[in-house]
Amino acid sequence: MASLPSIAINGTLHRLEPDLRKLSPTSLPAEKGFSYQRSTAAPESFSETPQPLTIQEALSFIGEGSRVEPALYVPLLQQCIEYRSLSETECIHGHIIKTGLHEEVFLSTSLVNVYMKCGAVDHARNLFEKIPQRNIFTWTALITGYVHNGQAGNGMVVFVQLLESGVYPTYYTLGAVLSACSASYSIEFGEQVHGYIIKFGLESATSMGNSLCSLYSKCGSLGLSVKAFGRIPDKNVISWTTVITACGDNGDADLGLRLFVDMISEDTVPNEFTLTSAMSLCCSAHAFDLGKQVHSLCVKYGCDSSLPVRNSIMYLYLKRGELDEARRLFDSMETVSLITWNAMIAGHAELMDMAKHDATAHKSGIEALKMFRRLHQSGLKPDLFSFSSILRVCSGLVALEQGEQVHGQAIKSGFLADVVVSSALVNMYNKCGSIDKASKAFVEMNTRTLISWTSMISAYSQHGRTKEAIQLFEQMRLAGVRPNHVTFVGVLSACAHAGMVSEAQHYFNVMRNEYGIQPVMDHYACMVDMYVRLGCLESAFDFVKSMSFEPNEIIWSILIAGCRSHGNMEMAFYAAERLLELKPKATETYVLLLNMYVAAERWQDVSRVRKLMKDEKIAVVRDRSWVNIKDRVYFFRANDRSHFQSDRMYALLEDLLDRAKRLGYVPYKNADVSDDEKEEKAASGSTLHHSERLAIAFGLLNMPTGAPVRVVKNITMCRDCHSSAKFFSILTGREIIVRDSKRLHKFKDGRCSCGDFGALV
DNA sequence: CGCTCATAAT
Structure with a gap:
């Protein structure tokens, strides 16, 4: 046993194949040392095993003069493939020529294959040209090799040459050509190959059908993919898995799930690939009940320990908001992959966005940040998905410091070169109120997509930088990027923001006439907002009448x-009646109406609105704000006195409001949707501090002198807080940034970046 | 021939 001969390549011991051992069963010199070795010293355990043989030594044992069995080269060539060793392949090639066996087509074909596997495309091609007796295997090896080396186009060219030379392709040839089509997304060529497959009578072969199904899916044609699937007479589990995955890749989760159910009804046994795909479809279709059943199937078929399956189960838990279950599964996994971490981070990021701006959102965001940190510690390297997800989290949390850290890591890792990551970075700076850093990040991007341009234009617009927004839009057009309807929301809101009526009308027409984009509610909203802000109420109402659809809640x-x-309350009450007829859905809308009726002391209308809220089952949202200071987060409720610094905060606010009044600040009366009517009446006479005002006070007291204060609020800022914050920015000489559920407010020198734009409640 | 995360803009 111990005397069995072996070959060393790269310091690893390999037992020889039986054929080679037959040649010289006993005389292989175990005591011979390494004459050929590239890698580091062999492990110590090697000294106790028989000394291995190099390729060159093996070749010298084969000998050059005697008659040699061609099959003897096979194990040697296999080793070359395994180690992608070009020099060893060349050695063997030389030996084959010396023994005259290069006339054996099967050996030459093997060499073409091995050269290709070693990445030596030119070697392979030169050899191919020198093989006079080349057969279909040789051709196929060349095509497969090109595909393997990322030269799918050459593979397709060779296929055409093959057909011209009159050789009949086999099932393997056509499979290789289909891979070439897949790799280069050539649907037209693929359809022609499909024709040949029919011509050569191979269409009924299951694996051909599977390949076609996969090809059409990769080329983005789900219809053709499903059709190809339908034409497979004997569908196997791979056929089903291919078509189900195709549905997922092409955004038709419902169809994929229907096919999965069909598959199960036909008693085809799914495997871990099928179940993982099905689970993923349940996640994207939010088909949680079906997801539970798929989970049971995973257990039933013993697939629930596969890592991909576990990843998808964990993601399903996250999608359902079952954080504890997801966490339990995560903790129980002895091995995890980058995908596990990414699923965890992306899942929490999505929960954060879904919960908008409340405390739950905050918790999810913090959890995602922790996961990102642990990913780092685990030794795995974050990829572009990790980076874009975590930047989204930083945006949601208005966590500028963490965002800047991630920025640094993204630079180091090289993933900042990815357009999605860099767009996410621009967005992060924008959401944190750092327009200059956003702009810098935008300028430094090496490629820009429609989305990058649009997000920067919108960022300028949000910050009241109309000129820059319009300039950037024109630059984008010059760069040949076609704007979409979202881009125009940015442009129109920028014009509206600055009250530039003629520009707004110009771009509104450009959108329709030059780009053929039909305006939607958002575009009309920008225009109406503009007229309203300029006091042109008549124009606003006229514009609304000109719309081709009924005005909505917004x-x-x-x-x-x-x-x-x-001050046109008559028109306001009229519009309110029209609005109430629509039975609005958004809490914000009710806050607006309640505030208006409370301010007018129209209590019967207040009751009416409250009743409608109950009837429409509108969730009461409690007013919450928070502020991030040095990795700690401080939460505030309206009129919150529970805080350890409450006394100082209230004193500061009293002082600031007092001085603000002398500068012309006039308080507004506010309603609070979380209180009930009685409290509302009682409170309307006294000073109310909404949560954001308390958070601002806390920020002013605890942030370093002169540093901007960043507050996040779960619902829209009210007029009173908005107005007072402007005065606070003058009185304290500091920037105050409040990100509410609707937009960003950056208060500086008595002005807000939002320009009092939009429906402030 | 088939698998998990899939990110950016109002």
Whole structure:
């Protein structure tokens, strides 16, 4: 046993194949040392095993003069493939020529194959040209080799040459060509190959059908993919898995799940690939009940310990919001992959966004940050998905410091070169109120997509930098990037922001006439907002009448807020009646209406709105804000006195409000949707501190002198807090940034970046 | 021939 001969390549011991051992069963010199070795010293245990043989030594044993069995080269060539060793392949090639066996087509074909596997495309091609008796195997090896080396196009060219030379392709040839089509997304060529497959009578072969199904899916044609699947007479589990995955890749989760159910009804036994795909479809279709059943199937078929399956189960838990279950599964996994971490981070990021701006959102975001840190510690390297997800989390949390750290890591890792990651970075700086850093990150991007341009234009617009927004839009057009309807929301809101009526009208027409984009509610909302802010209430109402559809909640809310701002309460009440007829859905809308009726002391209307809220089952959202200071987060409720610094905060606010009044600040009366009617009446006379004002006070007291204060609020800022924050920015000489559920407010020198734009409640 | 995360803009 111990005397069995062996070959060393790269310091690893390999037992020889039986054929070679037959040649010289006993005389192989175990005592011979290494004459050929590239890698580091062999492990110590090697000294106790028989000394291995190099390729060159093996070749010298084969000998050059005597008659040699071609099959003797096979194990040697296999070793070359395993170690991608070009020099050893060349050795063997030379030996084959010396023994005259290069006339054996099967050996030459093997060499073409091995050269290709070693990445020596030119060697392979030169050899191929020198083989006069080349057969279909040789051709196929060349095509497969090109595909393997990322030269799918050459593979397709060779296939055409093959057909021209009159050789009949086999099942393997056609399979290789289909891979070439897949790799280069050539649907037209693929369809022609499909024709040949039919011509050569191979269409009924299951694996051909599977390949076609996969090809059409990769080329983005789900219809053709499903059709190809339908034409497979004997569908196996791979056929089903291919078509189900195709549905997922092409965004038709429902169809994929229907096919999965069909598969199970036909008693085809799914495997871990099928179940993972099905689970993923349940996640994207939010088909949670079915997801539970798929989970049972995983257990039933013993697939629940596979890592991909576990990843998808964990993601399903996260999607359902079952954090504890997800966490339990995560903790129980002895091995995890980068995908596990990414699923955990992306899952929490999504929960954060879904919960909008409340405390749950905050918790999910913090959890995602922790996971990202642990990913680092685990020794795995974050990829572009990790980076884009975590930047999204930083945006959601308004966590500028963490965002900047991630920025540094993204630079080091090289993933900042990815357009999605760099776009996420721009967005992060924007959401944190750092427009200059956002702009810098945008300038430094090496490629820009429609989305990068659009997000930067919108960022300028949000920060009240109209000129820059419009300039950037024109630059984008010059760069040949076609804007979409979202881009125009940014442009129009920028114009509206600055009250540039003629520009707004110009771009509104450009959108329709030059780009053929039909305006949607958001575009009308920008225009209506603009007219309203300029006090042109008539124009606003006329514009609304010119729309081809009925005004929605948003449009009416803008009109109401505008009418209130300009003291036209008659029109405001009229618009409110129209709005109430729509039975609005958004909590914000009710806050607006309640505030208006409370301010007007129209208590019967207040009751009416409250009743409608109950009837429509509108969730009461409690007013919450938070502020991030040195890795700690401080939460505030309206009129919160539970805080350890409450006394100082209230004293500061009293002082600031007092001085603000002398500068012209006039308090607004506010309703609070979380309180009930009685408290509302009682409170309307006294000073109310909404949560954001308390958070601002806390930030002013605890942030370093002169540093900006960043507050996040779960619902929209009210007029009173908005107005007072402007005065606070003058009185303290500091930037105050409040990100509410609707937009960003950056208060500086008595002005807000939002320009009092939009329906402030 | 088939698998898990899939990210950015109002």
